[in-house]
Amino acid sequence: MTTTGIRTAPPTGKPAHRDGNVLRWLSAYTASMIGDSVYFVALSWAAARSGSPAQAGLVLAVGSVPRAVLMLGGGVIADRFGPRRVVIGSDAVRCAVILAVAVLLFVTTPGSWLLVLVALVFGAVDALFLPSVGALPPRITAPGQLGRVQGMRGFAQRVATVAAAPVGGLAVAVGGPAAGFGVAGVLFAVSLALLMAVRVREPAPDEQAGTSETARRQLVGGLRYIRGHRVLAPLLLVAAVMELGFAGPANIGVVLLADERGWGAAGMAWTVGGFGVGAGAAALLLAVRGRVARAGAVQAWGVVAGSVALAAIGFAPSVGAAAVAGLCVGLCTGLGGALIGALVQTVTAPAYLGRVTSVATLFTVGIAPMTYPVVGAAIGAWGVEPVFAASAAVSAAGGVIGLCSRALRHAELPH
Incomplete structure (x- = not known):
């Protein structure tokens, strides 16, 4: 066992970006992300x-409920039965459900009740899939490659974001919702086939979660593990606080900013595009370098710098200035977020990877989106500038928390 709590995977003689096993996992993850968006x-x-606009809003929102409620339980299941088994099973269910819906939509026109049911099932299965797929990297590569893997993963996210909109839009335009669901189901099938081909290092006996414990005891044990960890506790707090301040302005806030300033959809696209380019560049940098010295301190400073740039978007006098600020946000928070992911997987004991990943994912896809209506209402009441400034201050507080933790400041990625 290494000092980071992660055993070295069997050496392949290749860095992660040349390791076929890692590339299969990355391709599966990318196909799954594009499938999610489609x-x-x-x-x-x-x-x-x-249905009515209100019913449409209900359909789109309802899937987030089981995802948020069940996410921590998904982490327990990943640790209890192994992330590979859980991720393959959940991906198979997603594929079957979405393809079945595609067939139903092709032969009939069901009401909103079916779409609500699909959203609920998909959200529940996502609560299993996301912690498991995030917990796989330490089992498929060596500790020294985790930084590079997180960079590759971040870059894949940007590629998927760019590719998903035209793929989904074209499928729906040509064949309607049935074709869209069909394309998504095929992408999930591709993801499933690739995941089944991924080789995973079997855990040692001391790395396995105790199957004799109840699920509740395992969940409580995971939360206690996080709370008592000198690096992990402040690191997850940094990620959570950053997301709470960042998510609203970066999503609904940019839309309302462009509308208020009269920039239109093009202005919003340039600002969001700047963020995407910056985040992609930061992820690519980490993928190429593989390691950043003083990673704990760098990620905290990245959060602070990215928060300052986020505030600048709210005060930008032109589309060009907003796009440049968005580029800076993407560079800083993209690097910080990738380093947070790599550090989480480096310092977490293998037996707790699923539960720790579920806690980290909960804030990203479960709790942070709940700030959207709050930010929207606040901008409507007080305007763009004060809300962007206040949100950026919250996000920056996450970086300050990291800088105040001596253990986190001195945390390093393994060589």
Whole structure:
């Protein structure tokens, strides 16, 4: 056992970006992400055509409930039965459900009730899939490659974001929601086939979660493990606080900013595009370098710098200035976020990887989106500038928390 709590995977003689096993996992993850986005496009279009605007909003929102409620339980299941088994099983269920919906939509026109049911099932299965797929990297590569893997993962996220919109839009435009669900199902099938080909290092007996314990005791044990960890506790707090301040302005805030300033959809696209380019560049940098010295301190300073740039977007006098600020946000928070992910997987004992990943994911996909209506209402009441400034201050507080933790400041990625 190494000092980081992660055993070295069997050496392949290749860095992660040349390791076929890692590339299969990355390809599966990318296909799944594109499938997620195409599914959402198809669901949105089907919901808009099957009912009132209020019903469409309900369909789109309902899937987030089981995802948030069950996410921590998904981490327990990943640790209890192994992330590979859980990720393959959950991906198979997603594939079957979405393809079945595609067939139903092709032969009939069901009401909103079916779409609500699909969203609930998909959200529940996501609560299993996300912690498991995030917990796999330490089992498929050596500790010294985790930084590079997180960079590759971040870059894949940007590629998926760019590719998903035209793929989903074209599928729905050509064949309606049925075609959109069909394309999403095929992408999930591709992801499943690739995941089944990924070789995973079997855990040692001391790395396995105790199957004799109840699920509740395992969950409580995981939360206690996080709370008592000198690096992990402040690191997850940094990530959570950063997301709470960042998510609202970066999503709904940019839309309202462009509308208020009269920049239109093009202005919003340039600002969001700047963020995407910056985040992609930061992820690519980490993927190429593989390691950043003083990673704990760098990620905290990245959060602080990215928060300052986030505030600058709210005060930008032109589209160009907002796009440049968005580029800075992407560079800083993209690097900080990738380092947070690499550090989490480096310092977490293998027996707790699923539960720790579920806690980290909960804030990203479960709790942070709940700030969207709050930010929207606040901008409506007080305007863009004060809300962006206040949100950036919250996000920056996360970086300050990291800088105040001596253990986290001195945390390093393994060589």
